[in-house]
Amino acid sequence: MFDFTSLISxxxxxxxxxxxxxxxxxxxxxxxxxxxxxxxxxVEIIKALQQINSNPRTSIKERFKTIPYLDEKxxxxxxxxxxxxxxxxxxxxxxxxxxLPTLLAFWNEMGDGYRLCIKQxxxxxxxGLDKELQLFTLRGLMYFxxxxxxAYLRYMEMDSRTWRNLNRxxxxxxxxxxxxxxxxxxxxxxxxxxxxxxxxLLMLALAVPExxxxxxxxxxxxxxxxxxxxxxxxxxxxxxxQLFAINIAGSTPPKRLRRDMVGENWRYWFTETLTLHxxxxxxxxxxGEDPVDLGLPAESNQAxxxxxxxHLINLWSRDTPAPVRKAERHATQKSIKVTxxxxxxxxxxxxxxxxxxxxxxxxDNESTTGIGVNYQTSRDDxxxxxxxxxxxxxxxNPVSVGIVRRITKKRDGQVxxxxxxxxxxxxxxxxxxxxxxxxxxxxxxxxxxxINQNRFLVVPQAFFADNRxxxxxxxxxxxxxxxxxxxxxxxxxxxxxxxxLEKL
Numbered sequence: 001m002f003d004f005t006s007l008i009s010x011x012x013x014x015x016x017x018x019x020x021x022x023x024x025x026x027x028x029x030x031x032x033x034x035x036x037x038x039x040x041x042x043v044e045i046i047k048a049l050q051q052i053n054s055n056p057r058t059s060i061k062e063r064f065k066t067i068p069y070l071d072e073k074x075x076x077x078x079x080x081x082x083x084x085x086x087x088x089x090x091x092x093x094x095x096x097x098x099x100l101p102t103l104l105a106f107w108n109e110m111g112d113g114y115r116l117c118i119k120q121x122x123x124x125x126x127x128g129l130d131k132e133l134q135l136f137t138l139r140g141l142m143y144f145x146x147x148x149x150x151a152y153l154r155y156m157e158m159d160s161r162t163w164r165n166l167n168r169x170x171x172x173x174x175x176x177x178x179x180x181x182x183x184x185x186x187x188x189x190x191x192x193x194x195x196x197x198x199x200x201l202l203m204l205a206l207a208v209p210e211x212x213x214x215x216x217x218x219x220x221x222x223x224x225x226x227x228x229x230x231x232x233x234x235x236x237x238x239x240x241x242q243l244f245a246i247n248i249a250g251s252t253p254p255k256r257l258r259r260d261m262v263g264e265n266w267r268y269w270f271t272e273t274l275t276l277h278x279x280x281x282x283x284x285x286x287x288g289e290d291p292v293d294l295g296l297p298a299e300s301n302q303a304x305x306x307x308x309x310x311h312l313i314n315l316w317s318r319d320t321p322a323p324v325r326k327a328e329r330h331a332t333q334k335s336i337k338v339t340x341x342x343x344x345x346x347x348x349x350x351x352x353x354x355x356x357x358x359x360x361x362x363x364d365n366e367s368t369t370g371i372g373v374n375y376q377t378s379r380d381d382x383x384x385x386x387x388x389x390x391x392x393x394x395x396x397n398p399v400s401v402g403i404v405r406r407i408t409k410k411r412d413g414q415v416x417x418x419x420x421x422x423x424x425x426x427x428x429x430x431x432x433x434x435x436x437x438x439x440x441x442x443x444x445x446x447x448x449x450x451i452n453q454n455r456f457l458v459v460p461q462a463f464f465a466d467n468r469x470x471x472x473x474x475x476x477x478x479x480x481x482x483x484x485x486x487x488x489x490x491x492x493x494x495x496x497x498x499x500x501l502e503k504l
Contacts, residue, residue: 020048022062039094049109067113107147114140141169145201152209155407164251171248199228230274233267242268271316304489329367339390370420386490401426429474464494478504
């Protein structure tokens with residue numbers, strides 16, 4: 001006989017306690033996870049987090065046990081997936097693009113898990129959970145900070161929800177009096193405090209990450225772990241001293257201080273102590289001190305990274321005037337063809353067949369020194385600040401060469417890009433190291449007096465070195481040249497002036 005009872009039960013839905021709803025069910029789930037498929041295991045943990053986060057019937061006792069249990073079990077899996085995304089670990093079962101949605105979902109759900117723990121505790125005012133509340137607030141803020149940092153690394157527009165969660169977690173810590181309480185978020189982790197972690201993200205946001213290369217964003221993040229404690233938050237406005245402010249009851253990022261930013265939920269800070277410390281750090285590095293001895297990453301003493309420190313001083317200093325546009329912009333609407341990447345730009349200038357790096361973008365505005373463009377993408381493309389691009393249809397010449405200076409990606413797939421035009425009359429040159437016979441191609445930009453620009457070369461970064469000598473050949477002529485220190489390093493190219501030593 002057909003079992004109508006079972007059919008009706010299946011149609012009406014699942015048991016209210018099916019899935020993960022407490023520590024016991026989470027433990028059973030963890031025991032059943034596939035050990036060999038780390039990506040799938042993390043997907044299952046995210047599903048479990050979603051179940052418990054969306055279940056209002058979960059008791060505070062079970063929520064306080066289950067969320068940290070899932071967190072501590074999943075951290076090593078998340079670290080492995082991050083290494084896959086960064087290319088540090090190869091996994092036959094997962095590619096960087098496959099793991100990205102899981103990475104983002106984990107940080108969001110785990111942050112939400114701790115946020116809900118705090119929300120439920122605030123409503124029920126339980127006793128004896130003070131230590132857990134402090135730890136959970138720190139962990140929740142760190143997870144939302146990680147979500148924000150990864151948005152910056154991918155040039156994604158930060159949503160207001162993330163800022164609201166970050167600001168209110170910090171506000172809760174202040175109200176309960178433990179914002180500066182030293183805490184160890186995990187066993188073997190460095191002792192920190194909630195205000196320090198919050199300040200790290202505030203200062204990263206004020207580093208204007210949409211104008212930095214991902215490697216630079218990573219480096220600034222590491223520096224701020226050592227520097228953020230030199231900035232403090234104040235509740236009383238002192239506009240002649242303070243420089244930045246944030247509304248910790250709101251859902252917006254930090255801003256430069258205005259006199260109308262007044263109220264009990266505004267917090268303010270000045271940066272003189274921080275910028276002075278960075279200046280002293282630059283001096284020590286230039287004198288040969290090892291960055292590791294200063295608690296900084298080993299690459300911090302590279303010339304480009306010392307320049308980055310100076311750039312941060314300029315951004316965070318009251319003494320530095322606001323930047324002025326090089327040229328006036330005007331609105332325009334037209335389509336251009338864009339070639340991405342130095343190798344393909346060189347190939348395009350040499351007349352080689354176009355590659356799949358060419359695409360059509362729309363110009364919104366332009367000036368004598370650059371353009372603002374936008375395009376639509378359905379994927380997380382890999383355009384970076386500092387990327388060299390070829391521009392067909394800009395200016396009077398067939399192809400100009402530009403460099404990406406700013407990227408903002410919106411949630412709907414719209415990408416807004418600011419491009420500086422670095423050469424309107426690029427010339428392909430062949431370069432041969434004097435101590436070798438392997439030649440390669442670069443781009444020569446002649447002097448442009450109309451914008452006060454000297455001649456320079458754009459070469460693949462792998463071939464660049466200060467004072468390195470080359471044989472330069474172009475348009476039937478040859479010269480011996482010596483490179484000057486770089487004007488700028490990007491991820492894949494170097495821009496440098498040069499001296500002509502002799503005609504060959």
